[in-house]
Amino acid sequence: MSANASGNGRLAVVAFGGNALITDNDHSAIPDQFHNVEAMAPHVVDMIEDGWRVLVTHGNGPQVGFILRRSELAMAEVAPVPMDYAVADTQGAIGYMFNKALTNELRRRGLARPVATVVTQTLVDAADPAFVNPTKPVGAFMDEGSARRAAAELGWTVAEDAGRGWRRIVASPRPRAIVELDTIRSLLDTGVLVVACGGGGIPVTTNGQGELAGIAAVIDKDLASELLARQLRADALIIPTGVEKVAIGFGTPQQQWLDRLTVSQAVAYAESGQFGEGSMRPKVEALVGFVTANPAGAGVITDAANLGRALRRETGTWIEADDRPAL
Numbered sequence: 575m576s577a578n579a580s581g582n583g584r585l586a587v588v589a590f591g592g593n594a595l596i597t598d599n600d601h602s603a604i605p606d607q608f609h610n611v612e613a614m615a616p617h618v619v620d621m622i623e624d625g626w627r628v629l630v631t632h633g634n635g636p637q638v639g640f641i642l643r644r645s646e647l648a649m650a651e652v653a654p655v656p657m658d659y660a661v662a663d664t665q666g667a668i669g670y671m672f673n674k675a676l677t678n679e680l681r682r683r684g685l686a687r688p689v690a691t692v693v694t695q696t697l698v699d700a701a702d703p704a705f706v707n708p709t710k711p712v713g714a715f716m717d718e719g720s721a722r723r724a725a726a727e728l729g730w731t732v733a734e735d736a737g738r739g740w741r742r743i744v745a746s747p748r749p750r751a752i753v754e755l756d757t758i759r760s761l762l763d764t765g766v767l768v769v770a771c772g773g774g775g776i777p778v779t780t781n782g783q784g785e786l787a788g789i790a791a792v793i794d795k796d797l798a799s800e801l802l803a804r805q806l807r808a809d810a811l812i813i814p815t816g817v818e819k820v821a822i823g824f825g826t827p828q829q830q831w832l833d834r835l836t837v838s839q840a841v842a843y844a845e846s847g848q849f850g851e852g853s854m855r856p857k858v859e860a861l862v863g864f865v866t867a868n869p870a871g872a873g874v875i876t877d878a879a880n881l882g883r884a885l886r887r888e889t890g891t892w893i894e895a896d897d898r899p900a901l
């Protein structure tokens with residue numbers, strides 16, 4: 575392994591959004607997702623060349639919904655896929671896309687660094703109120719009529735998603751612990767480029783004797799990535815998504831893109847409804863949690879193409895502890 579591939583250096587958790595993996599009109603098309611992951615890989619490898627150790631996490635909202643829908647459509651012929659297994663399926667498939675794209679990009683640049691995807695379980699509380707109040711959008715966007723029909727005919731819970739259309743929603747309990755945390759840490763310490771905690775992790779509960787059991791839910795990957803970044807004492811938590819910066823008045827004539835938000839400003843804006851529920855709000859909340867626990871840490875929201883520029887502070891929205899002086 576080259577010196578650059580050692581387990582030293584600043585650690586960044588980079589949490590790619592599930593929607594950010596999709597640009598094609600046919601939202602469920604796999605080649606389009608791989609094409610987008612291929613476009614993201616050079617930005618991750620740029621960070622490695624800049625001396626960062628990188629842990630990639632990713633969302634799975636659209637993809638887990640597609641798997642559940644395929645399973646429903648095929649029910650007459652094959653047994654249905656339980657939701658925890660559907661999340662595991664997305665970790666495997668999206669992890670494979672990142673493994674392949676990152677390995678190819680490292681090879682192109684002559685960098686010797688192993689890449690590994692860790693199937694990751696995330697502990698949740700079976701009594702979490704989220705199980706009776708689903709909030710996590712999954713699968714395709716629909717018009718309201720189609721959504722209401724799916725609710726009546728298929729028993730889905732549906733809701734409008736951040737002004738972008740209607741979607742199926744499922745339970746999204748808070749992540750409490752990452753079961754494979756020590757394995758992920760060991761891999762990072764030996765210089766492996768790790769992909770982990772996909773889709774927020776496979777939701778599991780424990781019976782108190784440490785015995786794990788899967789449960790039907792999709793965990794928010796921003797909140798799980800924050801937990802992971804905090805427990806690994808990462809230096810940066812970066813959330814690449816569909817926008818270069820966070821805005822107040824998003825989508826209105828008063829829209830104002832933000833370079834920096836203090837924790838207090840972020841909390842106040844979140845409480846006044848400035849950030850889309852289930853879209854931008856959990857990202858802001860994740861970074862507030864991260865920089866509150868680690869005031870010297872960098873908490874940044876941007877798009878994948880601007881990862882490097884955002885880390886150099888040329889763009890993106892940085893969320894910072896209240897007492898950190900503005901640059």
Ligand SMILES: Nc1ncnc2c1ncn2[C@@H]1O[C@H](COP(=O)(O)OP(=O)(O)O)[C@@H](O)[C@H]1O
Pocket residue numbers: 590591592593594633635736814815816817819820821822823824848849850852853854855
């Ligand atoms: N205040 C805001 N500022 C910027 N974008 C916002 C805001 N509120 C909602 N959004 C929307 O949230 C999207 C990011 O959420 P989403 O697509 O769910 O994330 P992910 O990339 O994790 O799949 C942005 O692309 C934007 O359309």
Ligand SMILES: NC(=O)OP(=O)(O)O
Pocket residue numbers: 590591592593632633634635636773774792793794795796
């Ligand atoms: N699990 C999750 O939060 O996925 P998205 O980022 O795709 O919504």
